[in-house]
Amino acid sequence: MKQRFTGSSQYVATDDLMLAVNASITLERPLLIKGEPGTGKTMLAEEIARELGRELIVWPIKSTTKAQHGLYEYDAVSRLRDSQLGDARVNEIRNYIVKGKLWQAFEADTAPVLLIDEIDKADIEFPNDLLRELDQMEFFVHETQEFVRARVRPIILITSNNEKELPDAFLRRCFFHYIRFPERDTMQAIVDAHYPGLAPQLVSEALELFFGIRELPGLKKKPSTSELLDWLRLLDAEAVSTEQLRQSQAAQALPPLAGALLKNEQDTQLFGRLLQMARLRRGA
Incomplete structure (x- = not known):
């Protein structure tokens, strides 16, 4: 399986962009990509996954997205409804844990490409709320009292359109590249x-x-x-x-x-x- 990105027939990557992608893979740090909208930031993740033969997991960020959404959500409403109906599923709380994109990436046997798309759309605290998870590659599920740990470290790409500044503590954990507008x-x-x-x-x-x-x-x-x-x-x-x-x-x-x-x-x-x-x- 390929470990280095060299561009593709559908994506013209400059030398400095390929260098940035491969540096982030080597360092095992998220690659933070900035650039004008429409310069191919999202497509880059798709092409990396295709060229390296990896699964692509996309977590699109909105203004209402919380870090917890990427980990998991506990569906208490469904559990309450099932308890009222006498469904035996209510006896196992795991039936009501909905896995987020980060959890899905952590479960993969082969390192997938995880795209956290347009992180700057979320609340300013969103990046800081992911520091431990991106650093330690683990998180705690309170409802089941267990840790979820990544089997292999995913290749993480994070895109930003510069709508707001990202915290320094978050930036320190990333490899940064700005996609200049093509000449x-x-x-x-x-x-x-x-x-x-x-x-x-x-x-x-x-x-x-x-x-x-x-x-x-x-x-x-x-x-x-x-x-x-x-x-x-x-x-x-x-x-x-x-x-x-x-x-x-x-x-x-x-x-x-x-x-x-x-x-x-x-x-x-x-x-x-x-x-x-x-x-x-x-x-x-």
Whole structure:
């Protein structure tokens, strides 16, 4: 079974990202991944699991998620209902322990990939509440008075969109990597990996427009890698030609299917104002 991640045909990983993944595996520490939304943080976990031949366990974090949810939950309501119905299951409390994602990862015979996705969405205390579990690879089940210990240490990836700062005590236990937004050559490789059949001229013109939009001053939300891929898919599906893209750029107009790139009215209006100012300067 592979122990090192070297990228995949569907995921173009830079050398420093591969180094970070393999460093976290060697150190047996969680890999904390930050970067703009849409830069492939979640997909990275999927590709690591696929390439290393491991099970992927995903724990998506919400604003209401508590650390306890990842360990287990005691379903007291079901037990009460069963007791009222005279069900014999009530005599065994284990029947009402619902295992969380961390428990599932601890039970695996072969180290799985555990993705704790968007940890910064949770309460500020959430990371600190997981310190012992991530450090010692064990937790205590109060209802059954037993410890649950990991059979093997899982490969843990934790993603964050930087919505809030994470505690220092938590950061000390992680290996950190920031996924920088891809440069033109890397983005070209990403596009080629996903859509190898697209016309090179169309991709080149689309990338020119895409990076031009990202450089506009004042954008509330810059288009991401995933949005570029969606846009290219639409351009191909709607048979938009390279010439149509060039014409929109020459006319200083919104590119075709711009709704895949600009996701709110403020940015669309800003784009329109900038185009209008450019036309005025050109006509002056």
